[in-house]
Amino acid sequence: MLTLEWESEGLQTVGIVVIIFASLKLLHLLGLIDFSEDTVEDEMEMATVRHRPEALELLEAQSKFTKKELQILYRGFKNECPSGVVNEETFKEIYSQFFPQGDSTTYAHFLFNAFDTDHNGSVSFE
Secondary structure, three states: OHHHHHHHHHHHHHHHHHHHHHHHHHHHHOOOOOOOOOOHHHHHHHOOOOOOOOOHHHHHHHHOOOHHHHHHHHHHHHHHOOOOEEEHHHHHHHHHOOOOOOOOHHHHHHHHHHHOOOOOOEEEOO
């Protein structure tokens, strides 16, 4: 039973990542966002934040995303969460933008809890 629940949460996590990537790709194709050659490290040095992500190599190994994909995801995360962390209410607001026709708060709550592995009420980029 517990294994089935973990598999379900894993599928939910994969689903949201796919939605985020598809949205970013669409915005790029429409010319609404540009993926410049700046590195995540350069961006992080210029901004004062409360949380800094782990080394890109470690994130690449853990997530199987490429360095460029991680940079794109990080920029999007920093646009929505300049402090480097997001709380549940902000997460729900961001998530609801993907589903404007319905109430996604309950699902967003469960998804946030899946990401908040240490149950401190916030989620970082990692």
